[in-house]
Amino acid sequence: MTDGTDQPPPDEPPRPPAGPPADRAVSPAGRAVSLAVQADPAVSPASQADPGGLPRGRWWRWFGLGLVAVLLLCGAPVAVLAAVGKLPGRSADAAPGPARSPRPGDPDEVVGAWLAERIRERLDRQAEALLRGDEAGFLAVSDPARPGAAQLRREFRSLRALRVVLWRPELRTGPTRVPDRPGEWRQPVTFQHCYAAPGCPPGGVTMVTRWAENGAQPRLVGIEPSVSADEGPRPWEVDDLVVAAGRRVVVATTADLRGRLSGLLAEADRAAAVADRYAVTGAPPDRYRIFLAGPPQWKRWYGGDLPEWTAGYAASVGGGGHEVVLNAKGLTDGAADELLRHEMTHAASLVGRDNVDKANWWLVEGIAEHAAAAGRPPRRYPGLPDVRRLLGSGWDGRLADLEPARDAAGWRVSGSYGIGYLAFRHLVDRYGESTARAFFTAVVRDGRSAEEAARKVFGEDWSALHDDCVAYLRSVTG
Incomplete structure (x- = not known):
């Protein structure tokens, strides 16, 4: 089990919850049932999660639709590419070429086109740093005095713990000025990513980044967690994660629940052998990705907003994959096996939204x-x-x-x-x-x-x- 770094994660407050999610299957808190609607292997372990399991009890009888959030863990680093979207100052038919440097008095369209190229260059270098495990290089895009740096540090450590192997930033639109903040721009970025298995299908998450003009090197000053209905925020956006990997599964949670990971991991590895039989494409998921949520995370990850009777859910995350989230409240030692088999079967049998x-x-x-x-x-x-x-x-x-x-x-x-x-x-x-x-x-x-x-x-x-x-x-x- 590792948090993916050689230092303990910083003690930082969680980001506020995002809007309600979609594409989720929810499970009642009494039976292991649910409906799913809709990372580099060279990471050096930094800490071992304490052994232990989930306290014994009878709540599993009401575990309903627990959709265990399994982490997309993929294999070796891959090349980082940036997709070129339709950006300000370019027509959809125009041949690609560098945007000219802006001059005093230029309209925002011209400034934005030039700025988008600089942001893309910086994000590409940041992605390369993430895949090689270079935290300083990953943070180099940010202003260390602004909140964006703390957010990036959290993302780096959690993504490395998840063994990220693909991280591809895409700019599909150009930046726009931030009202009442001279020199600041908002830039939506879609990050295609996957973890811990070579060739894993990527999923995309879109976040809004904020940048400050700084000559030819704009600085990232803020990040808004993904809030679109079918995206997030993902656990690694808003929390430091502790991760454990087994033969077929990866489980993750926050530091205060780390002692429960080893028991959950053992149960999940056993459940994978059952869930694999229900893979409708013939090939089971590369890894089942499971997140254990404490009370704050349950309300925050993937937007929260779940029926009161829900014990877990499986969220569609793109690329045909699902991440399963279990509610730690009431989950007892050795009692998650049925819930895991149920939710991991959703991950195997539901390809995308179906x-x-x-x-x-x-x-x-x-x-x-x-x-x-x-x-x-x-x-x-x-x-x-x-x-x-x-x-x-x-x-x-x-x-x-x-x-x-x-x-x-x-x-x-x-x-x-x-x-x-x-x-x-x-x-x-x-x-x-x-x-x-x-x-x-x-x-x-x-x-x-x-x-x-x-x-x-x-x-x-x-x-x-x-x-x-x-x-x-x-x-x-x-």
């Missing part, structure tokens, strides 16, 4: 709960009392109407996940697991309707098969 919607929520959660159950007989499913209660009241009998509301009661959430599990389990028992997975793939990955997928995969009419699934639910809970 075709997840209200109508197939039961199927997305059902396959994840099936993985979580790990072959346990349906009559030993712990949520059966809530399934029985939901069958007796509050549900119209249609699988397409099963998704619980944000303010749903705990039993309603648990019962919904249980029905999804039992319906999918019935398909497995009737047709075999590989055929049931093919139905999932046809609906969720390929975007076919349940009717079309049932005819194609099962050779059956979906309406009759749907009613058969519901009848099975009642027989199991009767």
Whole structure:
């Protein structure tokens, strides 16, 4: 376990929370269920996380949809490139060429075009410094007296701990002046990145940087965490991270929870062997990326704003990948195995955003709960009392109407996940697991309707098969 540096991370206050995120699947705090909607290996370990696990308890029964945030860990350093966007002072058809140096009285468009090139050059050099582990070079773009330097230091140490192997800054628009701050400019930057596995597909995160004019070397003076609906902020933007890597997973958390990493890592490595079977593309994720969030991080990472019953979620982060976040509150020692199997199955079975919607929520959660159950007989499913209660009241009998509301009661959430599990389990028992997975793939990955997928995969009419699934639910809970 390492925080990726040779020095302890600075004691800095966390950045304020960003806006609400999207593209997430949320899990109830009572069953390991959830719906996922939508780093250089040469890092020298700096510190070892204390051994230990998660305190024992029964809260796992209500772990619902915990989507464990797994870190994108990728392999060896790769070349850093800057994508050229449409910038001020250039037409979309113009041949690329250096912007001329601005003269007194030039319009902002001319100044901005020149400044964008200088910023791009500085960011490219900064990216190279990050990949070779040069903290001083990474910080060289900043004004050490301004808040941006502290933010960069946090990012450097956390990204190195995550073993970043790709960091590619892209300027898709040019800079604009900051009102009431003479000489300062705002520049949105998209950072394509991945961690700890060679050839890992990159994900992009867009942050707004602020720069001060400083001759030919503009200085970075501030960074705003990503706030777009489907991005962040990511954990490494706003917190110093402690990281542990296993055979197939990487887990990360903050320093105050470091003692829980070793136990979580061992459980996650075991869960990976189960989740791998549900990779719809045939190849499982390069690494499962899992973040353990304390109370402040739970409200901040990926925008927070989760239903009260949520125990975790899987966030789509681009490149077809997901990062899984677990709520440390109530997570007990040795009790995360089902939750991990559930959420890591989301990461394996959901490629990007896929075709997840209200109508197939039961199927997305059902396959994840099936993985979580790990072959346990349906009559030993712990949520059966809530399934029985939901069958007796509050549900119209249609699988397409099963998704619980944000303010749903705990039993309603648990019962919904249980029905999804039992319906999918019935398909497995009737047709075999590989055929049931093919139905999932046809609906969720390929975007076919349940009717079309049932005819194609099962050779059956979906309406009759749907009613058969519901009848099975009642027989199991009767």
